[in-house]
Amino acid sequence: MTVYLDHNATSPPHPRVLEEALPLMTEHWGNPSSAHSLSRKPVAAVEQARARLAAWAGCEPKEVVFTGGATEANHLALRGNEQPGRPLYSAIEHPSVRAPAEALGGVLVPVDGQGRVDLDALRSLLATPTSVVSVMAANNETGVLQDTDVIASLAREHGALMHIDAAQLVGRLEAPAEWDLLTVTGHKSGGFKGGGALMVREGIKIHPQSLGGGQERGRRSGTVNPAPLVSLGVVATLSHGPGVKTLRDRLERAARELDGIVHAEGAERLPNTLNVRFPGVPGELVVMGMDLEGVAISAGSACHSGASIASPVLQAMGITSGDAVRLSLGWNTTDADVDVAIQALARVLGRIRAQGAT
């Protein structure tokens, strides 16, 4: 694979991540909970990661609960909070929020055609007692950014907690200012898979979902896994420069010239994400054609690939056709990568259209 444009699925490890986190798998492999000296390096590394994450999120290190990833953090946020009422969650949430929220009798908050939470609908739903409002900071498929400060103040006015899934935000942009529960993972921006965290504001009681060794101040039992957590700490110190947006915008212009329709173009979006459909051209066929050209992209989102209907996220925005593809750039994307991708896209679309394939 020569060109990788699927960072929202997962991202190649950043060199600084490898430099800092790999020694925890090779030399400093000790259990951070041990009493002997072999625990010292891993403990120091994990605590540094905690401090880095807290600095990004604007909170105290003790408010960081490390987990095995964003799915686990989302479960801790939804199933672990003891606030009375039912959860509200937006129509574009990741399945790892949607599924536990549904199971708790949660109610879905609609979004507009640009994928932004419908604030009027949220207001009226908040009239019924609500435990938590769960909204993602940046959508994995479209990159749409939510106005989480406004949503958080609405939630709090009605006595509900604000949970933000920021899995696609860390390592790219600034953290949201207002939150009570904040989910992150490192592997979308150069970290390892298997490292996540839920930030829990001081004073909020969270019920552990795993019991046992009492790690993470009793809020998440299970042996602390230093390498991915340290990688997450490194990611929290990274951010997208203006370069990523310039590259994405160039790709977006090229897609439009190939008769692409950009989704959520009217909304504030992550600078790295392009979700576009080419009417009449099956998305999965574009993905396969690009793969043969050596360019990795995805149809909809990686978790839903293989379905020729629009993903639930796009359906919530009123898009029904299964023609969408997602190109997501990252820390290692170059100008030359974008050149290759644009040329490949033109060839792939040209062939599909010439054959009239459906």
Next chain:
Amino acid sequence: MRIVVAMSGGVDSSTTAALLHEQGHEVIGVHMKLHDADPGKAGHCCGLDDALDARAVADRLGIAFHVMDLRKAFERAVMDDLADTYVAGATPNPCVQCNGILKFDVLLKRALALGADKLATGHYARIVDGRLHAAVDVDKDQSYFLFPVKPAALECTLFPLGDLPKAQVREHARRLGLVTADKAESQEICFIPDQDHARFIAEHRPGIDGSGDIVDLDGRVLGRHDGYWRFTVGQRKGLRLALGVPVYVERVEADTHRVVVATKPHLWHSALEARRWTWQDRPAQGAVIRARIRHRGALVPCHLEGDVVRFHEPAWAVAPGQAVVLYEGDRVLGGGWIRRAIQEAA
């Protein structure tokens, strides 16, 4: 050449991919996801286990592999057609529909769109001078199922197994270490794992009632049935009649819901009328050719008069909705969809 191989997860398509890969071609494996039927049951051909088997073979060969979601197209062209045909009182042939539309139209276009020179499948048939022929292994021959594939599509198609006996295909699969080498055959309707098509119709056409009388040739009521689409011309099972003499379904009347039964001699047909022909090479009117009216059925000498195939010896139980395929030697001349059976006094 760049060749897309349709990989169902069975031994035939696995071996097809392996042989073409061995010959040095750039092979791209594609598994068509066609439906959501429970893959745990026997008789399936495109469930999850099969997709995993196909992927395992592709990984073993080190070739590209993709799953294509063609459920919508399959539902329209094959599943709806099956229900509609049964409800119209005829006997559908979903495999022919799947080949004609899904494999050699939708998939073929997609393969060419991926820059492939050819589409290859594990069918037992041959393409000689651009024309469809029966396979060397007459027991495995699938040319009957392939008649709607147009000559233009055949130009972009390969059937690498058409020259091989089945036993040799399995030998190749074992030699190449394919996990599918000893897999059982799948020949039933892949999207109805329990083969209960009446249940399928009840689920896909909710509220429909097909119950009616079972009558003899004179219209005398002999019994009741709970859905005329359960019956096919030539069928003996499921009539639940005790007449002292074996009777068979002679015809199914969708408009009256009547299932007409008769003794065996009444089901020897002298001709049939077919429509929606696909011609490879249209035979001269009156030329002596041979007809096949069901998969693996006998080849019956006949000639063509317009849309009527006139048999030179009687053919048993011509079923409307099935295909008639015409051969000259082992070359397929074309085929059509049977509209009605014709019985004339000899």
